[in-house]
Amino acid sequence: MSQNRAVLTVYRGLLRQARLLSEEERLVVRHPVDPEAFRRTNHSWAKPADEICRETxxxxxxxxTEVPGQFTRASxxxxxxxSFKSSFNAAQEDQGPLQDTSLRALRTLSDQIAMMQCSTSTTTxxxxxxxxxxxxxxxxxxxxFTYRCRIENRGQHKVQLLGRHWQFKNAHDMLVQEVPKGSPGVVGNTPIIPPGDCFEYHSAAHLDTPKGSIQGSFQMMQMDAAQQHFDAFVERTRFHQNGRQSEM
Structure with a gap:
């Protein structure tokens, strides 16, 4: 058996991509954002995060067969x-499919690292x-820009999304647009989200600079006897017009 040099080259490319992560960063696996979704179908009931992780x-x-849904640089x-050590000495007839598979892995990792720079995940x-x-x-x-919000209920109580609060800022940290706290629902909906379910929606924003950010919260209510109201916070999430983002 001869060494599959093409797969080895892609393998080295994957390791180079992995080294783009800093020691502190964690790569959380996500589905890519569909840039046309906000025009076509701007909301849906989505798969839970663990199922998305398995597919990606x-x-x-x-x-x-078993890999985690988030990574440090070392992991x-x-x-x-x-994943790739068994493929370097593949038979000649297997090398074509292996190259295709390896290139898909490289594209997937590149996309995931790029998304990491313009994503946040917060649990309240x-x-x-x-x-x-x-x-x-x-x-x-x-x-x-477009942005996708996934609101997943990982708690024990059914919740309802009642309102939202958004602040959109440009690259100079100037407020460009604000959606006041308590503005009704999202994309015309106030979804009731049972435990284990996920509501997903897409929207769009316009800035006057090629970088910026979005930050805010969703006003939620636990649908139990107490009907407790709380804010599900959204950390500052970056907008960037091209490629991997740098610090604003």
Missing amino acids: LKELAPYL LSSVIRN QGVNVDVTTAPLFQNESIFA
């Missing part, structure tokens, strides 16, 4: 090594809010 990880680590490098009282942004287009001095 089939491409990232195709030769392993990602380890998964890559373990069992409600996890995962936000990811993506560029849409630039038109003269207007920069358009």
